[in-house]
Amino acid sequence: MTTDSSSSQTVPASSGLRGQSAGSTAIATVGKAGVGLTYRGYAIEELAARSSFAEVAYLLLYGALPGRAELDAFQQRLKSAQSLPKPLEQVLERIPRTAHPMDVLRTGCSMLGVLEPEHNFQEQDRVAERLLATFPSMLVYWHHFGATGERIDTEAQGDSIAEHYLALLHQQPPDAEAGRALDVSMILYAEHEFNASTFACRVCAATLSDFYSCITAGIGTLRGPLHGGANEAAMELIQPLKTREEAREDLLGRLGRKEKIMGFGHAVYKVSDPRNAINKEWSRRLSARAPDGYLYEVSDEIESIMQREKNLFANADFFSATVYHFVGIPTSHFTPLFVMARTAGWAAHIKEQRSNNKLIRPNADYVGPAPRPYRSLDER
Amino acid sequence: MTTDSSSSQTVPASSGLRGQSAGSTAIATVGKAGVGLTYRGYAIEELAARSSFAEVAYLLLYGALPGRAELDAFQQRLKSAQSLPKPLEQVLERIPRTAHPMDVLRTGCSMLGVLEPEHNFQEQDRVAERLLATFPSMLVYWHHFGATGERIDTEAQGDSIAEHYLALLHQQPPDAEAGRALDVSMILYAEHEFNASTFACRVCAATLSDFYSCITAGIGTLRGPLHGGANEAAMELIQPLKTREEAREDLLGRLGRKEKIMGFGHAVYKVSDPRNAINKEWSRRLSARAPDGYLYEVSDEIESIMQREKNLFANADFFSATVYHFVGIPTSHFTPLFVMARTAGWAAHIKEQRSNNKLIRPNADYVGPAPRPYRSLDER
Numbered sequence: 001m002t003t004d005s006s007s008s009q010t011v012p013a014s015s016g017l018r019g020q021s022a023g024s025t026a027i028a029t030v031g032k033a034g035v036g037l038t039y040r041g042y043a044i045e046e047l048a049a050r051s052s053f054a055e056v057a058y059l060l061l062y063g064a065l066p067g068r069a070e071l072d073a074f075q076q077r078l079k080s081a082q083s084l085p086k087p088l089e090q091v092l093e094r095i096p097r098t099a100h101p102m103d104v105l106r107t108g109c110s111m112l113g114v115l116e117p118e119h120n121f122q123e124q125d126r127v128a129e130r131l132l133a134t135f136p137s138m139l140v141y142w143h144h145f146g147a148t149g150e151r152i153d154t155e156a157q158g159d160s161i162a163e164h165y166l167a168l169l170h171q172q173p174p175d176a177e178a179g180r181a182l183d184v185s186m187i188l189y190a191e192h193e194f195n196a197s198t199f200a201c202r203v204c205a206a207t208l209s210d211f212y213s214c215i216t217a218g219i220g221t222l223r224g225p226l227h228g229g230a231n232e233a234a235m236e237l238i239q240p241l242k243t244r245e246e247a248r249e250d251l252l253g254r255l256g257r258k259e260k261i262m263g264f265g266h267a268v269y270k271v272s273d274p275r276n277a278i279n280k281e282w283s284r285r286l287s288a289r290a291p292d293g294y295l296y297e298v299s300d301e302i303e304s305i306m307q308r309e310k311n312l313f314a315n316a317d318f319f320s321a322t323v324y325h326f327v328g329i330p331t332s333h334f335t336p337l338f339v340m341a342r343t344a345g346w347a348a349h350i351k352e353q354r355s356n357n358k359l360i361r362p363n364a365d366y367v368g369p370a371p372r373p374y375r376s377l378d379e380r
Numbered sequence: 381m382t383t384d385s386s387s388s389q390t391v392p393a394s395s396g397l398r399g400q401s402a403g404s405t406a407i408a409t410v411g412k413a414g415v416g417l418t419y420r421g422y423a424i425e426e427l428a429a430r431s432s433f434a435e436v437a438y439l440l441l442y443g444a445l446p447g448r449a450e451l452d453a454f455q456q457r458l459k460s461a462q463s464l465p466k467p468l469e470q471v472l473e474r475i476p477r478t479a480h481p482m483d484v485l486r487t488g489c490s491m492l493g494v495l496e497p498e499h500n501f502q503e504q505d506r507v508a509e510r511l512l513a514t515f516p517s518m519l520v521y522w523h524h525f526g527a528t529g530e531r532i533d534t535e536a537q538g539d540s541i542a543e544h545y546l547a548l549l550h551q552q553p554p555d556a557e558a559g560r561a562l563d564v565s566m567i568l569y570a571e572h573e574f575n576a577s578t579f580a581c582r583v584c585a586a587t588l589s590d591f592y593s594c595i596t597a598g599i600g601t602l603r604g605p606l607h608g609g610a611n612e613a614a615m616e617l618i619q620p621l622k623t624r625e626e627a628r629e630d631l632l633g634r635l636g637r638k639e640k641i642m643g644f645g646h647a648v649y650k651v652s653d654p655r656n657a658i659n660k661e662w663s664r665r666l667s668a669r670a671p672d673g674y675l676y677e678v679s680d681e682i683e684s685i686m687q688r689e690k691n692l693f694a695n696a697d698f699f700s701a702t703v704y705h706f707v708g709i710p711t712s713h714f715t716p717l718f719v720m721a722r723t724a725g726w727a728a729h730i731k732e733q734r735s736n737n738k739l740i741r742p743n744a745d746y747v748g749p750a751p752r753p754y755r756s757l758d759e760r
Contacts, residue, residue, distance in 0.1 A: 016586060017742035022397055026748030041749030050754055067760050087474040091491070094467040099494040106596060107490040111471070114479040114487055194744045200583045200597055206396060207576050207604025216486060217580055217597035224587025226739050267741050359606050361647050362397035364574045368406030369421030374430055380447050 018267065022194060022360070023202070027060060027348050030193040031268040037275065039191055040064075048278045053186040054078070054160060057344040060191055061128060061351070074129075079156035081133035082164060085115050089141060089151070097146025101139060101336045102223040106216055108138035113212025121354060127211040128347035135340045136165035139333065143169070161340060162186055170328060177289070178327040181282050182337075185323055188275040188316055189338050191345030193268075197222040201346045205353040206360040218346045219339055225262075228335040230317035231324070233262035235331045238295055238302070238321060247301040255309055263318030264306050272313045279319035286326035295322050398647065402574060402740070403582070407440060407728050410573040411648040417655065419571050420444075428658045433566040434458070434540060437724035440571055441508060441731070454509075459536035461513035462544060465495050469521060469531065477526025481519060481716045482603040486596055488518035493592025501734060507591040508727035515720045516545035519713065523549070541720060542566055550708060557669070558707040561662050562717075565703055568655040568696055569718050571725030573648075577602040581726045585733040586740040598726045599719055605642075608715040610697035611704070613642035615711045618675055618682070618701060627681040635689055643698030644686050652693045659699035666706035675702050 029038045037044040040059055047056055051065075058066040058074050066074060084092075091111045095104055109131065118127045137154035144152045157167035158174065162182035166174035174182075192198065200221040204214040222228035241247045254261060266273055280300075287293035299322055303314045324334055409418045417424040420439055427436055431445075438446040438454050446454060464472075471491045475484055489511065498507045517534035524532045537547035538554065542562035546554035554562075572578065580601040584594040602608035621627045634641060646653055660683075667673035679702055683694045704714055 016738035016740045017397075017402055018738075020400070020742050021745050022742035023744055024747045025744040026746070029746050029748075032746075038751060041752040042754050043751065046754035050756060055757075065755070065760060068757055071757065090474055091471050094470055095491075095494045100497065100590075103490065103494045103497070103590075103592070106593060107487065107494055110483065110487040110490045110596070111475075114475045114483045117480065117483070194742050196583060196587050196739055196741050199740065199742060200580055203576060203580045203583060204597065204601040204604070207601055207607035209600055209602075209604035209607075210480075210483075212483070213486060213600025213603050216490070217584065217600050220589055220593025220597050221584040221587055222589075223593050224584070224589030227587035227589075267739065268743070358396035358398075359576055359647065360396045360579065361576050362400050362402035362574050362579060363648070364403055364405040365401050366406070366409050366412075367404045368409075371418060371423065372421040374422050374426040375445070376430060377435075377448055377451065380445060 022199065023353075025193060025349070025352060026063075027345070027352060028191050028193045031266075031270065037192070044188065044274055045278065048184050048187050048275075051187065052160065053162060053183045053190065053341070053344075056187045056190050057132060060344045060348040061125065075159065077129055078133045078161065079159075079164075081130050082137050082156045083154045084134060084137050084141060085112075087115055088112055088138070092138060092142040093145050093151075095142055095146075099142075100223070101143075101332050102219060102228070102339070104142045105135055105138060105336055105339050106219045106223070108135075108142075109212055109219060110216045113210065113216070118210045118212065124211055124347075124351060124354070128343070128351075131212075131215055131347070132161065132340070132343050135336070135343060136161060136168060139336050139340075140165065140168040143333075144171075165337075165340065166327070169333075174327075177286070181286055181323055181327055182329075184278065184282060185320055185337070186341035188278060188320070189341035191342070191348065196224075196227050197342065198346055198349050201350050202353045203360045205350045206357055208354070208357065211347075211350060214350045215343060215346055218342070222335065222338060222342065228338050230262040230315070231321040231334045231338075232331050234318050235321040235325060235334065237261065238298055239325075239331075241298045242294055244297055244301040247298045248305060251302050251305050252309075255305075261302075261306060261310075261312075263321070264310070264312040264314055266313075266315050269313075269315070273315040275316035276314045276319060279316060279323055280314070283319045283322040283326065286323060290326040293326070295325065402579065403733075405573060405729070405732060406443075407725070407732060408571050408573045411646075411650065417572070424568065424654055425658065428564050428567050428655075431567065432540065433542060433563045433570065433721070433724075436567045436570050437512060440724045440728040441505065455539065457509055458513045458541065459539075459544075461510050462517050462536045463534045464514060464517050464521060465492075467495055468492055468518070472518060472522040473525055473531075475522055475526075480603070481523075481712050482599060482608070482719070484522045485515055485518060485716055485719050486599045486603070488515075488522075489592055489599060490596045493590065493596070498590045498592065504591055504727075504731060504734070508723070508731075511592075511595055511727070512541065512720070512723050515716070515723060516541060516548060519716050519720075520545065520548040523713075524551075545717075545720065546707070549713075554707075557666070561666055561703055561707055562709075564658065564662060565700055565717070566721035568658060568700070569721035571722070571728065576604075576607050577722065578726055578729050581730050582733045583740045585730045586737055588734070588737065591727075591730060594730045595723065595726055598722070602715065602718060602722065608718050610642040610695070611701040611714045611718075612711050614698050615701040615705060615714065617641065617643075618678055619705075619711075621678045622674055624677055624681040627678045628685060631682050631685050632689075635685075641682075641686060641690075641692075643701070644690070644692040644694055646693075646695050649693075649695070653695040655696035656694045656699060659696060659703055660694070663699045663702040663706065666703060670706040673706070675705065
């Protein structure tokens with residue numbers, strides 16, 4: 001046992017640090033009194049209704065909501081940072097079209113780090129903004145090159161990161177409703193305290209590594225199906241279903257076979273996920289424009305059954321699936337969109353970790369073999 | 381405060397989880413009773429004296445020392461996996477020669493993950509062995525291409541990963557002493573329980589992400605100067621000094637200016653680092669062959685002064701600096717060599733995390749603004 005015997009453990013070691021504090025933060029509260037999500041004191045409901053993702057990213061990165069001049073300058077910096085350096089495009093062209101899109105962003109982030117390194121921590125805001133600006137460009141450049149061989153222009157399109165992404169993806173300017181729907185979704189996904197990918201960013205930042213290494217670790221961690229993949233899995237569940245009746249039959253069958261249904265329950269929220277009502281309303285609103293708008297009814301039915309049968313509430317991922325789908329986003333881009341939004345939160349946490357740093361180095365409980373003598377190859 | 385009030389905290393939240401258990405492991409003990417390092421029950425002293433890195437990597441990955449046939453097959457698999465796929469070489473050619481070598485391995489690892497993805501966890505051993513085999517090839521391919529434009533052949537050279545690396549680096553077969561010195565160093569660096577980079581691997585693995593994402597997170601975390609960079613910093617300290625007298629004067633000056641001296645003390649070991657005596661003996665032995673072999677005396681003097689003046693012992697990084705230097709390894713490769721060795725330990729921990737997984741998601745203590753109303757841009 002390597003654990004210092006003077007520090008009593010309060011939680012079994014296999015619990016994944018659940019309920020244990022791993023540090024302090026001034027960035028967000030999650031699940032306070034069972035509900036509630038705030039970014040620097042502002043309720044997520046107000047931010048989703050009244051602010052923009054650019055405002056929220058600024059709030060997270062710099063600690064306060066921007067004034068008009070600050071916001072204009074921030075948005076201008078993002079727009080001017082959206083196009084990709086040539087060697088990065090050449091790397092993206094060498095990634096097979098069959099690759100996992102999260103691997104594209106992980107590799108693109110790491111490659112940008114060799115091309116435009118963070119020489120010292122004074123450059124951290126430049127790097128954070130550059131990554132926020134370029135992730136949509138990286139993903140969609142690779143997407144089109146793989147599909148058609150076309151090398152798209154990644155110069156700024158539209159006024160927001162959401163509009164830029166949609167314009168590059170569809171190669172035409174998005175309508176206002178689609179742009180706003182995606183912008184709100186990015187507000188909801190921007191930050192979530194010490195979730196696994198953010199914690200990975202902080203573990204990396206705590207060795208005083210560079211910004212790109214931290215974000216690369218965050219992307220790789222978010223890639224796992226227990227973290228970022230839930231809305232993709234929800235979409236795969238929903239998409240083949242056409243009516244409430246079909247949804248009910250399919251879901252009850254899955255529950256009978258004890259299949260895990262993604263998009264429900266949460267590690268921290270106990271009563272509800274405050275982001276769900278916002279996503280659900282956007283899904284309902286957007287369903288009117290989509291040829292398969294009935295998927296909203298399908299989703300609503302599944303939500304009701306999960307509440308009734310399993311006492312589980314829908315989390316942020318469940319209705320975000322149809323929000324994305326109704327504005328024409330391919331399912332394989334859902335988790336990369338999570339990256340594009342969460343980069344704001346990751347960046348805020350990296351800055352916060354650096355501002356009051358201590359190496360994050362826990363102990364482990366040893367459960368392996370007792371000391372034993374080495375025997376040479378001939379004796380084995 | 382988001383911390384569940386039922387779980388009392390034993391350590392202040394800013395302590396970086398120091399002394400807190402974050403899980404169980406059967407892989408290694410570190411600092412048991414103040415000293416000691418064992419890999420699966422075998423003492424590091426015995427492994428360093430009698431085994432090879434290939435045996436140790438096998439032990440870590442598969443849980444037991446290999447028999448002759450198992451070891452032969454393992455080494456054959458590593459040798460046949462050492463050459464790089466063409467698109468990865470093309471990516472390495474686009475990384476500037478001025479890049480940080482750790483960024484090269486981080487990007488190379490991520491790129492290999494898009495070219496040869498881990499489709500499911502049954503492939504994890506293949507991926508672990510592929511990464512062990514290719515990291516030396518990646519680093520040295522980039523090294524020579526940047527320096528001379530030459531595209532070296534990365535086919536297997538020599539019988540060990542250490543010999544392969546040295547043969548590629550110097551473009552001639554290494555002598556037996558140099559090969560063995562580096563092989564022993566890789567044994568010492570192969571594994572170290574829940575150090576920061578290994579913990580990053582486990583945080584990533586716990587979302588059930590792929591192997592490449594986990595190792596990429598490990599590389600990025602090891603890159604930080606509080607973790608992997610110590611022997612490079614030690615070399616920079618040592619290299620300009622020529623005599624014990626110069627060493628004493630220089631070091632006392634630094635201590636007087638309260639400069640931090642890298643390569644001393646440890647987060648977990650309290651009495652000594654068991655790897656130091658082994659590295660020190662190798663440094664002494666190799667000093668006879670080097671034109672600047674006096675750097676051993678310089679190092680010995682610095683070690684004595686640090687013990688006397690600061691009561692700090694040399695850790696594994698301090699004498700590994702001159703070990704590497706005396707066999708002709710450039711200082712910028714020291715941390716990448718750490719990656720080449722530690723990949724064995726990282727891989728073992730990723731496999732262990734997957735075998736009994738729970739998402740690693742701690743809480744945070746909230747110290748930010750109280751709830752406040754949003755004001756629109758015009759009201760600010």
